[in-house]
Amino acid sequence: MNRRVTWRSGLRKALLLQLLLTVWWLICLSDLCVVAAKEEESEVVHHVITISGKRRASGRLPFSSSSSSSSSSKPKYASTAVKGKIDYSLYLPSDHDCLLVAIRSTAGAMFRKNAGLAAAALRLGFHDCMTKGGGCDASVLTAGEMAHPINRRLKVMVGVINEIQRRAAEACKVVPTKADTIAAAVIASAEFYGLSCARYCPFKLGRRDVHPSSKGDDPGTLPSVTDSVSIVLEKMGSLGFSPKEVALYSLGSHSIGQASCFLFEDRLNKRQCRLPRDERLDNGRACDLVKVCAAKRNQLVPFDYITPTKLDTNYLKLVLQRQGLLRIDQDFGDDARTAGVVRQYASGKGERSFHGDYLQVLVKSLSIGINGPKSVAPRKYRLTT
Ligand code: HEM
Known part of the structure; x- marks a missing residue:
């Protein structure tokens, strides 16, 4: 009799266990356990990245496209972000x-x-x-x-x-x-x-x-159009930029885009365009600018009139030919601390390294503070x- 009772309770336990396993299996089929596992995984990834700010020890990239998240999961934000460092906890x-x-x-x-x-x-x-x-x-x-x-x-x-x-x-x-x-x-x-x-x-x-x-x-x-080279180097230097980086970043960026006439009109001479007030300005360019700016003071003029839609070294070359638009641009071409850099990038050899060097400074600037x-x-x- 006792043996039969023990046998029955054993069978009941086995059936219960079987039932539990089936329920778990069904939950897994409906993806819930997959999601739970993935959530756990992404939190681990983020935890590791947040602390080290580097790649995982396993060698997997922090933002590997193979990792995925559910539409309801959220990252755990790091309680204190580290100044100057990317906060890897912000996104899954x-x-x-x-x-x-x-x-x-x-x-x-x-x-x-x-x-x-x-x-x-x-x-x-x-x-x-x-x-x-x-x-x-x-x-x-x-x-x-x-x-x-x-x-x-x-x-x-x-x-x-x-x-x-x-x-x-x-x-x-x-x-x-x-x-x-x-x-x-x-x-x-x-x-x-x-x-x-x-x-x-x-x-x-x-x-x-x-x-x-x-x-x-x-x-x-911010660096202003009326600042001297010394002031600009001081302002950008305090943010960690060398004179080389300042000239490369400023003149490289000015190789696209435009400036309003009133920002450089003090360099021109409306009456005698061939005798610009800033003697360093090329006569031909000075006369073109007087003509273009005659109609309105806020007329926009391209910095680089040769390749205005390319981030390239052309504007640096124009600066060397005394055709810089802003006074500060021309100053970079003349100042002993930056003139060498302008010459270097405007030369054939510098042109090849311009792209990589410019992008490095650009990305560096996007991490400041x-x-x-x-x-x-x-x-x-x-x-x-
Ligand atoms: C030396 C320091 C700099 C000074 C004094 C300066 C000043 C100026 C001025 C006055 C303009 C014309 C704005 C207008 O017409 O309203 C301008 C345009 C521009 N600057 Fe600078 N800049 C400097 C450095 C930089 C740097 C480091 C960058 C890097 C991104 C940059 C990017 C540009 C761009 C892209 C334009 C054209 C904007 C457009 O066409 O809408 N500049 N800058």
């Missing part, structure tokens, strides 16, 4: 990859419709990242910074960046930070102007935005949450 790996592609392609499509936006995007990144005490945190979009005269022609970019962010979020179902949207749009701009990031750009997303209540930084701390104490983790991750 596959979301990072998706956003990088989406921002670049959305921005690229907009630039192809309106090339002026590409020049403005490049300059926007510079003005976001290089304000004193700021960094690449999208503070340039705040009303305070945008109201400064130096950002006069960048106002259009507030709507453009919002639109790129919205379209990328829709494509990936994840909201990129505004700071990352600006930075990736800068990369898209360089690509639009003919530089390939593939070889030289170790570019990653991972920038927190400035606190929403922030009034922004002081754009008056990122994730500083004024920045905050995003409030919204998934579009739907």
